[in-house]
Amino acid sequence: MGRPHVMVIPYPAQGHVLPLMSFSRYLASQGIQVTFVNTEFNHNRIINSLSKSSRDDHVVDGIKLVSIPDGLDDSPEERNVPGMLSESVLHFMPTKVEELIERMISETSGAVISCFVADQSLGWAMEVAAKFGIRRAAFCPAAAASMVLGFSIQKLVYDGLIDYDGTPNVNKTIQLSPGMPEMETDKLVWVCLKNKDSQRNIFQLMLQNNKSIESTDWLLCNSVFELEAAAFEQSPKILPIGPIGLAHHSLEEGSMSLGSFLPEDRDCLDWLDRQIPGSVIYIAFGSYGVMGKVQLEELAIGIELTKRPVLWVTSGGDQPPMRVGSGQVIVVKWAPQREVLLHRAIGCFVSHCGWNSTLEGVQSGIPFLCIPYFADQFINKTYICNVWKIGLGFEQDERGIISRLEVKRKIDEIMRDNGEFKKRAIKIKEIVMKNVVKDGISYENLNKFVNWIKTEVN
Structure with a gap:
């Protein structure tokens, strides 16, 4: 049986890269080969932030760091607009990820990826993996409540609370289910960007993600069941595995910042x-x-x-x-x-x-x-x-x-x-802390996922 190989791709923002890098470090500590895909812009920033001794061959902690272009120039004016980045993520990056997988397969004369783990914000990545017959898992670096909100979009439209493009029709406080946090319609995830183009891009990305994620084998969330039990009960497919940073807390502190x-x-x-x-x-x-x-x-x-x-x-x-x-x-x-x-x-x-x-x-x-x-x-x-x-x-x-x-x-x-x-x-x-030790919910879910990867290797 060969060594399992997981490809990991985060949404190209710091708050998404760090938890997925922590997740990758945990997988690597379990003997799994990991290829971590950043945009060229973020890849270069990560490499430059590492000590020179850690940069050799772009392999750190057993994780191979690779990159793809994102179609944006390097000006802060363009990169600091969330909507611009989302447009690039939605329309430019899918082709580049597909080309990367094709290149990896041709270089090794056959399929080399056991599982594709993509940021939940990149639903299209699930479709790319499916094209190649690769097993797939979505990873949510946010609260489960944020994911449940995304899953509830159609109901919010049906109930007349938001328009078809995500614009609120009313200003009111809503609760998606008893026990979940209350949310104000003028502060929903896609609304509070205060920019119509940004709102449209984020909203479209979330709609597409809902469809793409239906086909995933796993839906992992960097959260803790007891912290938001109502959200997990609302969407039982979401499995808590967090805080993922604690999953490898016994590893050396020197590389805890990998991904910064x-x-x-x-x-x-x-x-x-x-x-x-x-x-x-x-x-x-x-x-x-x-x-x-x-x-x-x-x-x-x-x-x-x-x-x-x-x-x-x-x-x-x-x-x-x-x-x-x-x-x-x-x-x-x-x-x-x-x-x-x-x-x-x-x-x-x-x-x-x-x-x-x-x-x-x-x-x-x-x-x-x-x-x-x-x-x-x-x-x-x-x-x-x-x-x-x-x-x-x-x-x-x-x-x-x-x-x-x-x-x-x-x-x-x-x-x-x-x-x-x-x-x-x-x-x-x-x-x-109770969740990340043996018999804890997060611990057990992580274990199940790792065992699934190892037993499903061809």
Whole structure:
């Protein structure tokens, strides 16, 4: 019996690449050969962020890194528009993936891929794999509730809540099933991009994905059953395997950042070592962080008013207007977030509520302060604040701005001495950790998937 070979392809954005890379590292640790397909643009960023000793032959941790073009130029103006990327993903990349598979087959004189694992956002990849008779699995790097929302699109149209192109017909709060997080129609995943072209592209991608995913052998989700039981019960085909970053937590920490588009600033860990336990405000808004100048200033001043130490990651936005260098504030471009959140010095996490950040905060037992701005982040915020009750949102003033006094008030509340948010966060952490050890739901689902790959090798 030959060694199984899995091809993995993420949606070309940082928040999708990282969990699929963690998944690939887990598969490689189980003796499975992995080929990881990035766009050329992202592939080059990942290679450049690695140490020189890790770049040889583009094979890292037993994972072969390969690339395909995405049809976009390298200008930030084009690449920072989510709708532009989605259009490329929908119309340009499928042919390139097909050509890559054909090339791999011809170079080895026969089929070499046991299974094709594609980001759930790339439904067309399932169709490409089916053309070659390759078994396939879809991987959702977001919450199961986000996937259930996608599956519910036709019903939302039928009920008159949204138009055929995804535009809301009414502004109201909806709940897809009892126990699921409430959602506002003007903040649905595809709506809150605030751009008609972007909305249309994302919506079309989701519609196509619904059809393509029906033919998958597996539908895996980087989540935990108990965290969103209602969503998993609504769509039983979705199998929780998360948090996938914990599946290989026994591996060496040195390559935990594989898949990062930017090199990590590890000096901030030394700085954290010098801080009082539970005292530091950690601020990070992901790789797409976008905040207006006025809001950024109010946030910075509000945080300064707390007189607490701050670690601020600026990868996706402008430099915060804070007095850096006093020892009270440290600003970095990109941080080893998993290690930061596990550090004893961290007291709370001011976050955009991307799903990766949400899971990393949850598995570290850290309370949140939430500033979502698009896509699934509003669903995640609802989980954090209303379902799990381990964080707070901010109220906006009449200008639509979170004021400096509101920032100070909420930080003081979340870090108050009685620690109610912290106590609940620790309980949620215990639930999560129970799932990734032997007999846990996520552990068992991962095991079943790996065994399926190994037993189905021709």
